[in-house]
Amino acid sequence: MLAPLESHVDLAALPQAERLARMRHSAAHVLAEAMLELMPEAELGIGPPIDTGFYYDFRLPRPLTQEDLTWLEERMRASIKRQHAFQMAAITRAEAEERWRKQPFKLDLLKDIEDGNITQCTHADFTDLCRGGHVNQTGEIPAFKLMSIAGAYWRGSEKNPMLQRVYGALFETQEELEAYEKQLEEARRRDHRRIGRDLKLFDLIDEVGPGHVVWLPAGATIRRELQRWIEDLEIERGYQHVITPAVAKRELYVKSGHWDHFRDAMYPVMEREGEEYVLRPMNCPSHIMVYMSAQHSYRELPIRIAELGNMHRWEKSGQLTGMSRVRIMTLNDAHIFCADTAQVEQEVEGVLHLMEEVYSVLGLKDYTYRLSLRDPNDHEKYVNNPPMWEAGEALLRRVMQKIGLNFYEAEGEAAFYGPKIDVQFQTAQGKDETLVTVQVDFHLPAQCKLEYVTEDGGRAQPIIVHRGVLSTMERMIALLIEEYEGNFPLWLAPTQAVVIPIADRHVPYAQEVAAQLKAVRLRVEVDNRGDRMNAKIRDAQLRKLPYMLVVGDREAAAQAAALRVRGGTDLGAMPVAEIVEKLRTERDTRALAP
Numbered sequence: 001m002l003a004p005l006e007s008h009v010d011l012a013a014l015p016q017a018e019r020l021a022r023m024r025h026s027a028a029h030v031l032a033e034a035m036l037e038l039m040p041e042a043e044l045g046i047g048p049p050i051d052t053g054f055y056y057d058f059r060l061p062r063p064l065t066q067e068d069l070t071w072l073e074e075r076m077r078a079s080i081k082r083q084h085a086f087q088m089a090a091i092t093r094a095e096a097e098e099r100w101r102k103q104p105f106k107l108d109l110l111k112d113i114e115d116g117n118i119t120q121c122t123h124a125d126f127t128d129l130c131r132g133g134h135v136n137q138t139g140e141i142p143a144f145k146l147m148s149i150a151g152a153y154w155r156g157s158e159k160n161p162m163l164q165r166v167y168g169a170l171f172e173t174q175e176e177l178e179a180y181e182k183q184l185e186e187a188r189r190r191d192h193r194r195i196g197r198d199l200k201l202f203d204l205i206d207e208v209g210p211g212h213v214v215w216l217p218a219g220a221t222i223r224r225e226l227q228r229w230i231e232d233l234e235i236e237r238g239y240q241h242v243i244t245p246a247v248a249k250r251e252l253y254v255k256s257g258h259w260d261h262f263r264d265a266m267y268p269v270m271e272r273e274g275e276e277y278v279l280r281p282m283n284c285p286s287h288i289m290v291y292m293s294a295q296h297s298y299r300e301l302p303i304r305i306a307e308l309g310n311m312h313r314w315e316k317s318g319q320l321t322g323m324s325r326v327r328i329m330t331l332n333d334a335h336i337f338c339a340d341t342a343q344v345e346q347e348v349e350g351v352l353h354l355m356e357e358v359y360s361v362l363g364l365k366d367y368t369y370r371l372s373l374r375d376p377n378d379h380e381k382y383v384n385n386p387p388m389w390e391a392g393e394a395l396l397r398r399v400m401q402k403i404g405l406n407f408y409e410a411e412g413e414a415a416f417y418g419p420k421i422d423v424q425f426q427t428a429q430g431k432d433e434t435l436v437t438v439q440v441d442f443h444l445p446a447q448c449k450l451e452y453v454t455e456d457g458g459r460a461q462p463i464i465v466h467r468g469v470l471s472t473m474e475r476m477i478a479l480l481i482e483e484y485e486g487n488f489p490l491w492l493a494p495t496q497a498v499v500i501p502i503a504d505r506h507v508p509y510a511q512e513v514a515a516q517l518k519a520v521r522l523r524v525e526v527d528n529r530g531d532r533m534n535a536k537i538r539d540a541q542l543r544k545l546p547y548m549l550v551v552g553d554r555e556a557a558a559q560a561a562a563l564r565v566r567g568g569t570d571l572g573a574m575p576v577a578e579i580v581e582k583l584r585t586e587r588d589t590r591a592l593a594p
């Protein structure tokens with residue numbers, strides 16, 4: 001009998017994080033025990049605790065099924081009921097090699113452990129190679145559930161065999177476990193990748209490339225509406241829109257300093273006729289070229305150059321997520337060239353007001369402002385110019401305090417050339433993401449030797465404010481899909497209404513009704529398929545169309561339609577002219593309804 005290495009642990013006295021880690025790690029042992037019962041030839045990988053529970057990796061003779069998970073879970077509950085003690089013991093290398101002689105992954109792990117440090121853990125009749133950190137006995141494993149099966153390479157390397165990973169969720173109480181399951185369900189329901197596919201908004205096609213979004217007609221419609229809107233808002237505010245090429249000579253980015261700080265995130269260089277070209281990772285150098293294309297006097301400043309600019313960034317394949325992390329994106333970008341810090345303050349204030357207006361129209365509420373500062377000790381990542389940094393950071397802080405925005409500060413999050421304000425959003429998956437930024441930049445103007453003519457005929461250097469408002473079209477629309485769960489407000493909805501004739505003989509009248517809606521540029525369809533009316537209504541609801549206009553004999557006689565709202569409300573028969581007016585107003589005011 002082996003002498004136990006671990007004495008009794010008082011779980012209640014431990015910090016919660018450690019207590020949970022012990023429970024989750026112990027549950028992984030019990031899972032492996034059950035797996036060997038199900039498939040004695042199973043080869044065991046590792047079984048660590050994770051944030052929400054635990055997992056265990058196995059190489060198995062066949063793929064696991066949902067039924068297997070149910071079976072495994074039952075066996076685990078039986079083992080837990082029997083309150084088996086966890087017993088640690090030190091063993092020699094020879095003993096370990098003998099015990100796991102049929103377990104190649106355990107033997108592989110063994111290579112990394114020094115002689116004298118080899119320990120095992122036994123509960124019931126199951127023994128695992130293990131460093132320790134358990135509960136006392138299986139009965140102390142609380143609420144858990146086996147959640148899913150995924151593929152995972154041994155030691156995370158694609159050169160190694162692919163194993164099957166079983167995930168379990170584990171919390172201290174049943175209530176916490178249920179709350180977690182609910183949160184997962186909510187995230188799944190709101191996931192823009194699923195909704196985007198269901199509503200045919202966009203696609204990611206292997207032949208086109210990972211992270212290269214293909215906008216389908218419906219998604220392109222949403223994007224077009226957003227672009228027209230933001231361009232109009234910007235033009236009203238004195239922005240001048242330009243169009244600059246997405247390919248430029250590498251030299252441009254060497255001059256701007258982007259090549260030095262950013263080349264790993266760029267697509268590889270293209271060479272032709274002795275020149276090197278790159279896909280642009282950022283629009284700043286292009287807009288600096290626009291500024292430099294003419295001489296500017298102090299009277300013209302601030303100059304606000306805007307563009308829906310195409311950018312290319314080599315994100316690692318593993319980082320790509322639907323439309324929220326992509327490689328080719330279009331940023332609602334602008335660079336404001338200011339004469340002095342007083343202008344910078346005014347312009348940043350204007351940008352923040354525009355953001356507040358835009359997010360309020362879109363109905364976005366779950367965001368916070370973050371003042372991103374440099375890490376004062378990191379001179380490699382950040383341009384070394386302390387007075388410049390201090391001036392910029394103080395200025396951004398002052399503006400946010402003046403407007404009364406809630407914000408927090410974070411060191412080490414600035415851009416390489418200057419401090420910034422980040423707008424932080426929560427994704428449906430619970431991740432904190434930066435949607436857009438406002439940056440004050442004294443560095444690039446110096447780097448690119450920008451100047452303007454001062455009042456007394458001298459030369460001075462402008463300061464650049466870099467800003468986005470709508471973010472990239474990709475990230476914003478991913479966010480909106482999740483925010484609305486696909487129920488876009490009327491002005492953004494790809495199809496705004498569908499006219500549903502009750503019988504075939506009502507199709508001509510349905511076409512007439514549709515024509516009246518189209519006359520005011522509403523996006524409308526006629527569902528003239530041979531299906532029953534109820535099937536057509538259900539279909540329109542699945543497509544999340546804002547309005548359904550049902551027409552039959554009575555409606556045709558009265559120049560009316562029975563109006564149904566997405567979500568089920570039936571407004572009854574209304575004159576078509578009235579419906580047109582209602583929808584038009586809703587669209588033009590960008591109401592969040594219906």
Ligand SMILES: [Zn+2]
Binds near residue numbers: 026121128131133
């Ligand atoms: Zn263990």
Ligand SMILES: [Zn+2]
Binds near residue numbers: 282284
């Ligand atoms: Zn920029």
